[in-house]
Amino acid sequence: MITKAKKELINEVATLQRELDETKLALDYANHELSILEKENNLYLEISRSSGLASLLDILGVQIESIRGIDGFLVNLIDPEYSCLVCEKIVLPEEFKGIAPTYQKYKHSLGKKDVNVAAYNNKHVLYVNSKNIDEYPDSKARFQRWKIHGLACIPLMYGNSTPIGVLQIFSQTRDIPTKVEKLAEGCSNFFCSQLKNSMRIAELERLETTFKKAHDEQKKFLEFVEKENHLAKVGQVYEHFLQEMLFRYKFDLAGIVIKEEDKLVVQQNIVIDEQYSSILEEWNEYYKKVTYDIDPFDGATSTAFCQKTHLIVRDVMEVLHLPMSEKDRRALKILKTPRTFLFVPIIRGEEIIGIVWLITLSQPIAISDNDLAVIQMLGRFLGAVIENAETYEVVEAQKDEISELNICLEQKISELNESLEDLKQTQDYLVQTEKMAALGGLVAGVAHEINTPVGIGVTTASHLKDRTLWINSLYQDGAITHGALKSYLSVAIESTDIILQNMGRAAELINSFKQIAVDQTCDYLRKFKIKEYIDEILVSVGPNFKNTPFEIEVICPQEFEINSYPGAISQILTNLLMNSLIHGFEHADQGTINIEVVKRKDVVYLSYQDTGCGIAEENVTRIFEPFYTTKRGQGGSGLGLQIVYNQVTQTLCGKICCQSTFGKGVKFDLEFPVDLENFDPVIE
Structure with missing residues (x-):
């Protein structure tokens, strides 16, 4: 009996021990699950408290770096226009950390054969190694430069079907294991929703900042343009432009390099801080002897010129150990502590004619996309102003001749x-x-x-x-x-x-x-008979049409009186008449210009038509753009019809449109108020 009871007791204790062990295992599992939940909860809390896109990406970066088997990674997010992937976060192995800032904000166009773009477009993970990297030629250079053995590109999905970017992870020693990719994918999934929200917020903040700056930028730009347009010497244009760049942005040295035949020749350099005067003097002496070949391997200046694009070196001190031309290396020694370099192309029409240098000599600076866009636009503007300045020099010479003639006439x-x-x-x-x-x-x-x-x-x-x-x-x-x-x-x-x-x-x-x-020259609002005034304009331009086979016909009521700005009308008709003479009738043996004016209610309708060569269809929509001309390099500035447009729309509060068929002449239709003094644009 005792033995039987003892056996039952032993069995019962064993059962209890098993249940206790199972309970302990369950408790350990529960504690493990609780720990995971706490970590996830803390991560969610940290994510929710992040103050913006950059801090959120920093948190994601910490999580990715904690995964074993990953030597580096990039987070590329789709831009607001859905045209390219932008590198917003990059971590490279120790030997390449110096160039990591150069790839920050790098853009992968969605049309390129790039592994990031392919993963984004296909919405699934891509594994790449030396066996299949040739399928992605736009990624191959980075693959080799960073000594990558294997990589995985993981699409960042918002919801089930909308990609918002790509996480690229890579290893320098092996292919990326599936387990490592899954860990990185699971980690990134935590962030997708908040990333999407942060991207929206970042875009709204960017737009708000852009809108706030727009007015000031526009005002500054117009003041700058006005000053530049008043300069009649190319050297004056260079100096004023470079001073403006140094005043507007945080650069210490600025210079202009212009193509002369088959060389890139330094034209002018300036500093505005006297502490850099000795550097400027040595810099100028160096470039009196040194020019650049039109060869991308001859230096960074030549590279930017040949590629017809801007080039940014965010911190020169971090890339001094990399290969560069001997000319550039000697130039950097002169600068002693060069930091940020920006090379901006100078564009005239569609042709690149030179490069603007913008350099800091003490601290690296960040250049925003907005500032970069403005600087690039100013580079295009500079190209047009240089051409205008050359024209102004000719005009100045003509003006001197006219002045001498006037003096002679006054004396006699x-x-x-x-x-x-x-x-x-x-x-x-x-x-x-x-x-x-x-x-x-x-x-x-x-x-x-x-x-x-x-x-x-x-x-x-x-x-x-x-x-x-x-x-x-x-x-x-x-x-x-x-x-x-x-x-x-x-x-x-x-x-x-x-x-x-x-x-x-x-x-x-x-x-x-x-x-x-x-x-x-001194236009003011007054009443005048428009037919008489048009006749006076024709007398003024008469010498230009003298001894030509071209006729001008005017149809306008003799007593039609308007209250407007006669100078604006004179400027409009003078420009149109000279355009017809110079462009429309350039190779013509005969031709007619018809000017017809009618009144309908309180509106003047003026039609100007010639029988010249007309305007090509692809050019009609661009004729009112500033600096657009088909006579580039032949004295055309591209401002004549832009002035006409501004006079009609701004001074006369009217409208203008152009119709033309190449070979069949051109027609301009204008409409503006009869009585501008009592015209209410709000009611209109």
Whole structure:
């Protein structure tokens, strides 16, 4: 009995021991699960408390780095326009950490054959090693440069079907095991929802910052453009542009390199901080002797030029150990402590003509996408301004010739002094801006027309003086005869008639031009009859059309009176007429310009049409763009029709459109208020 009871007791204890062990195992499992939940909860809490996209990516980076078997990783997120993947987080092995900032914000276009793009587009994990890297040629260079053995690209999915980016993990010693990829994928899944929200918030913050800066940037840019457009020398353009770059941004040294034949030649360098004056002096001496070949291997400047794109070295001190041209290495020694380099192409039309250097000499700086976009735009603007400055130098030379002619006329014909002085002052003012360039042409034409009657007057006056001296000599000698006196009086009467006739013609030309010149330089709102004013404009441009086979027809009610800015209308029609003459009728043997004006209710409808060569279809939509011209390099600045557009839409509060078929002429339709003083644009 005792033995049986003892056995039952032993069995019962064993059972209890098994249950106790099972309970302990269950408790350990529960504690393990609780620990995992606590870690997940803490991670969720840390994620929820993150202050932005950068801090969230830092948290993700810590989690990825904690996974064994990963030597480096990149987080590439889709940009707001869904056009490319942008590298927002990068961690490289120790030997490559110095170049990691260079790849920050690197963009992978969705059209490239890149492993990140493929994983994003296909929405599934891609494993890559030396056996299949050739399938992704746009990734191969980085694969080899970073000594990667194997990598995995994991799409970051928001929900079940929407990718928001790619996590790339890699190893330098082996292929990425499936287990490691799954751990990284599971880790990244925790972040996808919050990443999406942070991306939205970051984009909203970016837009808000952009909007806040937009007004100030626009104001600064317009002031800068106005100053640049007033400069008539290329050297002045260089200096003012570089000063503006140093004042606007945190660079210490700026320079301009321009293509001359088959070399890139340094034109000018400046600093604004005197502590760098000695460096600038040595830098300038170096580049008096050194030029760059048009070869991407001849230096960073040549690389940016050949690739026709900007180049950023965020911190030179971190890449000094990398291969570079001997020219660049010697230049960096002169700078002593170079940090951030930015190379920006100078574009004229579609052609690259040079490079702008922007360099810091003490601390590296961050260049925002917005600042970079503005600087690149300024590089394009600089290309146009350089071309304009070259044109201005020619205009200045012409202006000097006209001034000399005016001085000569003032000395010989005193009665024309005041009118010619007004004309000269008008010229001096108008040539300062492209907006008034057309009037400069009119001045030259009128001056040429004046020269003929004035020349005849001077010649006749000189002849009369000689005859007067002759008759006076006879009188002094007491040898004057009736015949001599009669001959002298005949010459005097004929000469005075010729002088009066030609001086009258000169005065008529000046008076016909005077009102147009005054309106274009000192325009004010007034009432005038538009038909009479158009006729005055045609008189002013008449010298340009003289001896040409082209006819101008005007259809307009004689008594049609408007209350507007006559100078704006003069500027519009002058530009259109000169465009037809220079461009439309360039190779024509005959042609007609029709100007028709009608009134409908309170609106003036003005139609301008010529029978010239017309405008190519692909160019019609661009003719009102600033600096757009088909005469680049032939004196065309690309501002004539842009001035017309601004005068119509801003000064006259109207509208303008263009219709053209190549080979069949062009037509401009304008409409603007009859009474601008009482015009309410809000009601309209």
